[in-house]
Amino acid sequence: MTTLTSQVSVQDHVELVRRTAESPAPGRSAVAASWRRSLMHHQLDPAEIRRPDRVPQSTLRERREAAQDLLRIAGPILNRLAAAAMDTGSAVILSGPDGLILEERSHPADSADFGGAGLAAGASWSEADEGTNGIGTCLTERRPVVIWHDQHFHTRNLALTCMGAPIEAPGGGLAGVVDISSCRRDLSEAQARLIGLTVQDAATRIGCELFAAAFPKARIIVMPGDPAQGPCQIAVDRDDLILGCNRAARRAFGITDADIALHRPAADLLRDAAGGARGGLQDALRSEVLRALRRAGGNVSAAARDLRIGRATLYRKMDALGLRAERQN
Numbered sequence: 001m002t003t004l005t006s007q008v009s010v011q012d013h014v015e016l017v018r019r020t021a022e023s024p025a026p027g028r029s030a031v032a033a034s035w036r037r038s039l040m041h042h043q044l045d046p047a048e049i050r051r052p053d054r055v056p057q058s059t060l061r062e063r064r065e066a067a068q069d070l071l072r073i074a075g076p077i078l079n080r081l082a083a084a085a086m087d088t089g090s091a092v093i094l095s096g097p098d099g100l101i102l103e104e105r106s107h108p109a110d111s112a113d114f115g116g117a118g119l120a121a122g123a124s125w126s127e128a129d130e131g132t133n134g135i136g137t138c139l140t141e142r143r144p145v146v147i148w149h150d151q152h153f154h155t156r157n158l159a160l161t162c163m164g165a166p167i168e169a170p171g172g173g174l175a176g177v178v179d180i181s182s183c184r185r186d187l188s189e190a191q192a193r194l195i196g197l198t199v200q201d202a203a204t205r206i207g208c209e210l211f212a213a214a215f216p217k218a219r220i221i222v223m224p225g226d227p228a229q230g231p232c233q234i235a236v237d238r239d240d241l242i243l244g245c246n247r248a249a250r251r252a253f254g255i256t257d258a259d260i261a262l263h264r265p266a267a268d269l270l271r272d273a274a275g276g277a278r279g280g281l282q283d284a285l286r287s288e289v290l291r292a293l294r295r296a297g298g299n300v301s302a303a304a305r306d307l308r309i310g311r312a313t314l315y316r317k318m319d320a321l322g323l324r325a326e327r328q329n
Contacts, residue, residue: 099126134162
């Protein structure tokens, strides 16, 4: 891979960043807002040429050990991304919630180039360290981003196009970022947007698997959510008491920290809801019970074992959900 310089001159970029960041004009873009944070809040210099430092190997090992669940779950998904991305001269990157790169996958012929650009395990790409970029800005704004060449803050990053998506942690915070970065000048904006959707899908799958792993003995209720937020996930115990939920479920059903701390019954949330989005939770519960009954051939005892609840509890659920006709034993 040959690292190309941006078509925008270094001096022109520095002047544009400073002029845009210092402008009081309302309605600024997300990139302009990030440039302003980088310049004014983080006190970064867009012309600085120093590449990000890497933490010592001992520190990186500690950070990777602390993120072992993330690395274990993300590994196979990153491998599939890398199998396609590496042939295009791109790198697949996984960072932690503070922007520290935990893993980087690229073609052996390209590894030195990406390492020279600072995209290597142990380097920090937080917005506070690197200004506007596909990892740090993604973490700051908690949303997928595509940062095109001259949308980067630092002139040293103008050759990069970075497509990042946040990974949600089970508690509703962020576990990290999946990012694909490219130095190819012939990468079109349409291609970058398409790659960005693939990255977003990968981050969503990792987040869903992290959530399920956080509640290994619970039943996970999954419902469609806002495409930008991913599916709603709610963990309940054998008595349908809420143990946890992801950010999408919190937004869709109004579930609060108090609901989770008190382990409120899912049924209470249904009774509190006046139709609307929360009706989807009742539909999901009904579908889950129906699937278990059909798999068990109508055998309530077998269905209860599949759902990890007692037989009497399942009978009560069936009555509450209007599934009395499904009883066959």
